[in-house]
Amino acid sequence: MENPKLYHPLILKHNKHPFHFFKDEHAQFVIQASNPICGDRFTLFLSLQDQVISQASFHGYGCAVSKAATSMLVERMYQKSIPKILQMTQEYLKMFESGNQIHDRELEIFKVAREFPGRTQCARLSWQKLSEEFQAWTQD
């Protein structure tokens, strides 16, 4: 177990000290991301001001990978517009199929999940859900 490949130090760090890990009762938008198969369940709390995310936090339960992926998503949303976030989530999600490099190189630590049976879903969970929600909003 010298090299716990799936668990990059940054993933472990976010698992232990997740970014903005709290329930925000004043959030404008509350989005649930859950995987019924493994029981992971996160809630994202978001607020917009002047077309950009002004407040973001999350709460819930999941494995180290899904928690870190959600934490790093929340961290990246600040001051970004919805179309911008959508672009980011779509690029991230595509990475798991194509294996390609992405702009945000730090996020590539999750790419290795593809090599672990059943674990890609952990890295994708919150990103996928947010992407779907934002896609629906931009189409309304």
Place this chain on the structure above:
Amino acid sequence: MPDLPLTGEFNALAFRRHFPLLHGNDLIYLDSAATKQKPAEVIEAVEKFYSTYNANVHRGIYKLADEATDAYENSRDTVRAFINARSSREIIFTRGSTESINLVAQSYVAARLQNGTNIVISEMEHHSNLIPWQQLAKKSGAELRVIPINDNGDLILEEGLGLIDKRTTIIALVHTSNSLGTINPINVFIEKARKSKSTILIDAAQAMAHQSIDVQALDCDFLVFSAHKMFGPTGVGVLYGKQELLEEMPPYQYGGEMIESVSLESSTFRLPPHRFEAGTPNIAGVIGLASSIHFLDTWKPDKLGSHSKILAEIAVELLQSIGVRLIGTPVRRAGIVSFLLDDIHPHDVATLLDQEGIAVRAGHHCTEPVMRYYEIPGTLRLSFSAYNTREEVEQVAKALPRIRKILG
């Protein structure tokens, strides 16, 4: 090291040699409750069928078809003998425990339910012995009553027995819990069923490879199990039912093999068991099942079960010395141990164990109500078979503190 029980006389390594997937392989396979590995004998029986006497059953006027039909029907008698049923007419081949339960739900129970009747199950049922009843209850207006469990993962007997009354149409109860490892006192419930004139089905999916089962001694009405959990092939299983009950039941599916005569307007159906086996059955699977029973007969389910149980006891001791949270500390335990390592997610532990060549299961194990009872999303589960060794259990115990260091 705590004082550990010995694994007795059983030679797990000799047993393990029968399993091509495990023999000469360092894989530590601890997911036998999900499915067992297959011995060469079973693999060869299936292969021999396909390569030397493959034909459809019950319809050929030629030797090969006769041979296939004989092997298929002889397998029925092998199953009959294995569970000591009165007649091989009481043995129905299905796709597995799940289909066997659904067959009873649709063919026997559905027509007998109405407002005021009830179905009794337990809180520790596998989803396959919960959802069919839950849905039937919803449709019919019958009440679904649930025997509760306590913190140890044992059924609360007095309360459970109190749920059974004259209006109980069926009691459907798991023999051995696949997530808690509990071996239930099914005798007590069968006795109660006889007193209240209810019908009782036993889900023996986890029991067959670990102890001998005698349906006449038990006096249960239905018993279900899956071949793949007893060293046989996937996609085949058994419904045992008392002949007088099976005879009352209408077909479950319609098609070939199950009819007596057919006109465009109407059909008459064969007697059980063929009435319930519409279409071409899983012939190779059934033959493989018979072979797995011969294999079990040679090694004796009770011996295999007691080895698995000893491994579970060793695991419990080692896990306790590491300081895990055991989920389920039942009075009678099978070779199954569920636990949580601190507040580390079971999937993370399972992934790291996998990296060390240890295959364990993480999740709710198709028993979500049990997880809800303990207010947890899932557990790590070690489930043993007789090909596992004490050294393998020790490997797990050694890996856990390392995992704790990484993820804790």
